[in-house]
Amino acid sequence: MQEHGDGSAEAGDELFQAVEEGGGDTVFANRELLNIDHVPDEARIVGRDEHIRDLANEVGPAVTGSPPNSVILYGKTGSGKSLVANHVMERARTESQRRSNRLATVTVDCAQAKGEADAVQTIATGINPPGSGVDIPTRGISTNEYYNRLWEILDREYDAALITLDEVDRLDDDNVLMLLSRAREAGKVDVPIGIISISNKVNFREQMTERVKSSLGHNEFIFDPYDGEQLRQILENRRDAFCDDVLDAGVIPKTAALAAQRHGDARKAIRLLRHAGDYAKNNGLDEVTEDHLERAQEQAEVERLKELIAGLPPHSKYVLYALANLTANTGPEEDWFRTTVIYDVYQKVCEAEGADDLTTDSIRGLLSELAFLEVTESNQEHGGMGKGTYKEHRLLWEPSVVFKMDPDPAQVDVER
Ligand SMILES: Nc1ncnc2c1ncn2[C@@H]1O[C@H](COP(=O)(O)OP(=O)(O)OP(=O)(O)O)[C@@H](O)[C@H]1O
Structure with missing residues (x-):
């Protein structure tokens, strides 16, 4: 240990004087517990x-x-x-x-x-x-x-x-x-x-x-996906990731309810809670409220979507923009689109992005990779007598999330 002018080691090293106990974090006591790779011990498995x-x-x-x-x-x-x-x-x-x-x-x-x-x-x-x-x-x-x-x-x-x-x-x-x-x-x-x-x-x-x-x-x-009560317990078991009294009473129940409603995925629920904590921390707040959760939710989804498509060729993002443009401009019952319709909008996206478009076949390939990753889903439709079959695709993510992957994504005219 470093000795000081007065010869005592107790006074601490002035070089690190500004560093507070616990790393100076007033939101997280142990953020590691909310890491996705963290393996909980048996008592925390719900x-x-x-x-x-x-x-x-x-x-x-x-x-x-x-x-x-x-x-x-x-x-x-x-x-x-x-x-x-x-x-x-x-x-x-x-x-x-x-x-x-x-x-x-x-x-x-x-x-x-x-x-x-x-x-x-x-x-x-x-x-x-x-x-x-x-x-x-x-x-x-x-x-x-x-x-x-x-x-x-x-x-x-x-x-x-x-x-x-x-x-x-x-x-x-x-x-x-x-x-x-x-x-x-x-x-x-x-x-x-x-x-x-x-x-x-x-x-x-x-x-x-x-x-x-x-x-x-x-x-x-x-x-089976987790229900709201199971997700609440999973999150409750990691409450000690936060400093005492930082989490408002409604935060864990609301995170669990949102996650149960949408997917029942424990990973996403844990990540959402972490993002809400990060939001509070980055804004110098020492309290996490339900309001932060809403702000964190979209950010968490954007991150997950980026992660999912990270391994795909860049044009898969343009295909997603095409689907997001189409979905955002139609009613909830009409959100299935044929490959040819997506391809037309994809070409407009490429134009807006200043990129050369790929062939319809390449886009078909990208659509099946996106479906494999459950970003989209695809259906084989029968066109009726003598018309053969064709494929339809649907976006499984909110268009608003897709559009937030880039600061300035192409929003194009989708008149059909
Ligand atoms: N029952 C549970 N109790 C506590 N934590 C859980 C529970 N189930 C999942 N988790 C946490 O959720 C995250 C995802 O869990 P896990 O990786 O086991 O899911 P998975 O079904 O294998 O998902 P994938 O198919 O995406 O790999 C991990 O951080 C894990 O610790």
């Missing part, structure tokens, strides 16, 4: 006891080194699927240790994995203990070799494995699922492997090949 128990029953044998069942967890985003999977894996690992067994647990975010080799590399690296003697390079070996090294680590170091594939529908194909689920049967590895697949696409199962379906079994759990 309303998922049954899912936790059911999942533990299926994968439980792994704690003794016996074959676990594989499971698919379905549900809309923010319904606690990853949380439950991580929580159960963590407890399984501890229990396995207590019974002197070695359980490998690892999660792969398939949305981040760049193909099969990358996914297998992530799994192998995640469970490779220091000193195993097996090297997992980031490149330079074939996909097959990654699998071989994964089997080697499992056989040498573990008695069983639980592998979670988050956003499994984002994998290019089901090779990974197939090879992992069949590895023991195919004699590649001695260790039993359980796979927890997570998806927010309820039709995901239909996309899998018959072989994978039969290897994964039929254990499926559905996660």
Whole structure:
């Protein structure tokens, strides 16, 4: 510790004198609790006891080194699927240790994995203990070799494995699922492997090949969106993110009610509360009121939308502007638009933005990516006798939110 002129360390260092206890924050006591990546401890997990128990029953044998069942967890985003999977894996690992067994647990975010080799590399690296003697390079070996090294680590170091594939529908194909689920049967590895697949696409199962379906079994759990009371408890359990007396009494109930009404997504509810706190903090206020919540809500949605489309080509934003222009100029019952109608407005948007337009086919591709991300939805319509089929699309977000993604988005004439 730095000593001062009078020789005492108690006086503190004048360099940091202006820094108050708690970092000088009068709104947040522990903002970390409202971070989306924050994993709450068991006492803060609300309303998922049954899912936790059911999942533990299926994968439980792994704690003794016996074959676990594989499971698919379905549900809309923010319904606690990853949380439950991580929580159960963590407890399984501890229990396995207590019974002197070695359980490998690892999660792969398939949305981040760049193909099969990358996914297998992530799994192998995640469970490779220091000193195993097996090297997992980031490149330079074939996909097959990654699998071989994964089997080697499992056989040498573990008695069983639980592998979670988050956003499994984002994998290019089901090779990974197939090879992992069949590895023991195919004699590649001695260790039993359980796979927890997570998806927010309820039709995901239909996309899998018959072989994978039969290897994964039929254990499926559905996660329903949270209701208002559950969301209120989830938020109440994180109240200590704020300093005492900062939150007005109505803020948590109102956040929960808004979230329940719109989506039942815990992630969005937590984020909204954080934004309201940020609003108060940035404006030098030491109180968070219901009024701040309203201001924060739109900002939170704009951020989420930007995040969702961040991975898409820039023209996807112009397609969204086209849809937002069309939606803002029609009644609630007429918000489905044919691809050709969207394309006409998209061309006007491009003109206003000073960009060259892409072909109708490219726009079709962008519309299906937007539908995949649930920013829009698409329908196949039948035009009647001899008229073939055509697609219609609908914006799932408020046009006002879409228009706030940029400071000056193109608003065009949509006369039809
Ligand atoms: N039951 C719950 N109790 C407390 N916090 C929760 C609960 N469910 C979700 N959360 C919180 O909400 C956020 C989103 O949860 P989680 O990632 O588990 O959702 P998900 O269903 O896996 O969503 P996605 O499909 O988008 O990945 C996390 O910060 C998590 O901590």
